[in-house]
Amino acid sequence: xxxxxxxxxxxxxxxxxxxxxxxxxxxxxxxxxxxxxxxxxxxxxxxxxxxxxxxxxxxxxxxxxxxxxxxxxxxxxxxxxxxxxxxxxxxxxxxxxxxxxxxxxxxxxxxxxxxxxxxxxxxxxxx
Amino acid sequence: xxxxxxxxxxxxxxxxxxxxxxxxxxxxxxxxxxxxxxxxxxxxxxxxxxxxxxxxxxxxxxxxxxxxxxxxxxxxxxxxxxxxxxxxxxxxxxxxxxxxxxxxxxxxxxxxxxxxxxxxxxxxxxxxxxxxxxxxxxxxxxxxxxxxxxxxxxxxxxxxxxxxxxxxxxxxxxxxxxxxxxxxxxxxxxxxxxxxxxxxxxxxxxxxxxxxxxxxxxxxxxxxxxxxxxxxxxxxxxxxxxxxxxxxxxxxxxxxxx
Numbered sequence: 285x286x287x288x289x290x291x292x293x294x295x296x297x298x299x300x301x302x303x304x305x306x307x308x309x310x311x312x313x314x315x316x317x318x319x320x321x322x323x324x325x326x327x328x329x330x331x332x333x334x335x336x337x338x339x340x341x342x343x344x345x346x347x348x349x350x351x352x353x354x355x356x357x358x359x360x361x362x363x364x365x366x367x368x369x370x371x372x373x374x375x376x377x378x379x380x381x382x383x384x385x386x387x388x389x390x391x392x393x394x395x396x397x398x399x400x401x402x403x404x405x406x407x408x409x410x411x
Numbered sequence: 412x413x414x415x416x417x418x419x420x421x422x423x424x425x426x427x428x429x430x431x432x433x434x435x436x437x438x439x440x441x442x443x444x445x446x447x448x449x450x451x452x453x454x455x456x457x458x459x460x461x462x463x464x465x466x467x468x469x470x471x472x473x474x475x476x477x478x479x480x481x482x483x484x485x486x487x488x489x490x491x492x493x494x495x496x497x498x499x500x501x502x503x504x505x506x507x508x509x510x511x512x513x514x515x516x517x518x519x520x521x522x523x524x525x526x527x528x529x530x531x532x533x534x535x536x537x538x539x540x541x542x543x544x545x546x547x548x549x550x551x552x553x554x555x556x557x558x559x560x561x562x563x564x565x566x567x568x569x570x571x572x573x574x575x576x577x578x579x580x581x582x583x584x585x586x587x588x589x590x591x592x593x594x595x596x597x598x599x600x601x602x603x604x605x606x607x608x609x610x611x612x613x614x615x616x617x618x619x620x621x622x623x624x625x626x627x628x629x630x631x632x633x634x635x636x637x638x639x640x641x642x643x644x645x646x647x648x649x650x651x652x653x654x655x656x657x658x659x660x661x662x663x664x665x666x667x668x669x
Contacts (some may be wrong), residue, residue: 290669291612299607302624306600306607310629313596314636 332370338363339411344403353400357388360404376410383407422513423575425459429508433488433501434579435562436648445489454483456508463515473515476533479570483540486547490615507536537574538627544570545605546619552609560609567622568602575630583637593633612668621662628654 342363349356361384369377396404430450436445457477464473484504491497514529530549548563572594579585579593604625608618626650635642 291610296612299610302607303604306603310596310600310632314632314642 286352306310308326328370331368332372335367335370335373338367339408343405346401346408349401353391353397356400356404357384357391360384360408361388373411418513418516421516422509424507425456425512426509429456429484430505433484433504436485436488436503437484437497445485449481449485453478456481458510460515463512469580472533472577472580473511475573476491476537477511479540479544479574479577480511480536483543487543490547490550507539510536533581534578537578538623541570541574541626542619542623544619545559545622546616548605549609549615553615560606564602564605564609567605568598568600569602572633574600575626575633578630579634579637582634584639597626597630597633600629613666614669617666621658623668624658626656645662 342360345359346356349359351359361381364377364381364384384404384407387400387407390403391400418663429452432448436448457474460477461470461474464470484500484507487500488497488504510532514532544655545567548567551558552560552563575597576585576590576594579590601622605622608622611618613621631646632642635647
């Protein structure tokens with residue numbers, strides 16, 4: 285390998301040094317520069333506000349919705365799984381998701397559209 | 412709701428069209444064919460993905476991925492010389508196009524096990540794309556010495572920085588404005604690495620792979636840095652050490668120095 289090398293040693297050494305310098309600069313940035321964006325973009329208050337807004341929007345859409353029970357529950361499930369949950373609401377949120385699964389099973393046993401709509405609003409009222 | 416057989420049919424037709432386009436470029440090897448088909452297919456494919464991505468949400472990432480992938484696949488078919496590998500590239504372009512369209516048509520899933528896999532597929536396709544694009548840039552640098560390599564380094568740096576942003580977006584809710592500095596840092600860092608790598612006595616395929624390897628580790632660490640936990644250095648020591656050893660071993664023992 286080295287006997288046939290077509291470049292000078294100084295190219296190899298200086299190239300290695302430049303690559304190491306690039307790596308050092310990145311390491312320094314990662315170690316010392318800036319806080320994590322997650323904390324900057326999502327302080328707890330913003331998460332709580334966005335959560336409250338999402339849940340309120342969901343309640344409003346359920347009240348006026350004329351979709352069938354399954355679509356309604358799918359919408360609620362999609363939102364509950366997607367939304368960023370504030371630390372303080374984790375347990376009630378989880379409970380709501382579990383209740384929703386129970387509600388989904390109750391459709392098979394003949395729950396009506398109105399019952400489901402009411403149950404969903406009741407479920408969301410705890411959040 | 413897009414039902415699954417429609418999804419498979421649309422993805423399949425797009426995959427066949429993509430294979431057809433790449434096959435035409437191979438069967439009629441002229442500059443005109445290449446420079447007409449490449450931008451045309453890039454526009455058609457990205458517009459198609461843009462339209463389909465309505466169903467799955469993040470349109471910007473999907474379109475970005477479609478554009479970078481199309482450029483990468485055209486780059487690949489233009490530099491591969493071995494015929495079986497060329498036709499394999501055509502087949503590969505069909506498979507990748509199928510996945511891209513299929514992912515765009517899929518509903519946005521809240522299930523962790525589903526979106527984690529989709530993110531990985533996206534990140535893998537992007538890494539492959541960058542490998543192909545970098546190999547092409549090094550090949551251009553070797554076969555067309557009149558093209559200033561500084562320009563090629565800048566183009567490569569731009570691809571790396573855009574791809575980094577696309578990967579980070581898969582994991583964090585970030586925007587160009589908030590991360591412009593990071594994108595710029597990656598642009599300069601990778602441009603410099605590309606420049607250094609082209610001075611070393613490696614073939615263009617190896618240079619492409621080695622540069623992409625550096626980028627992969629760097630963007631991964633930056634991605635961890637953006638998370639709420641930050642980088643857990645204790646967990647990363649083994650990963651970094653393994654990579655440094657594997658990289659050095661590859662360069663010293665496996666790569667043919669020319």
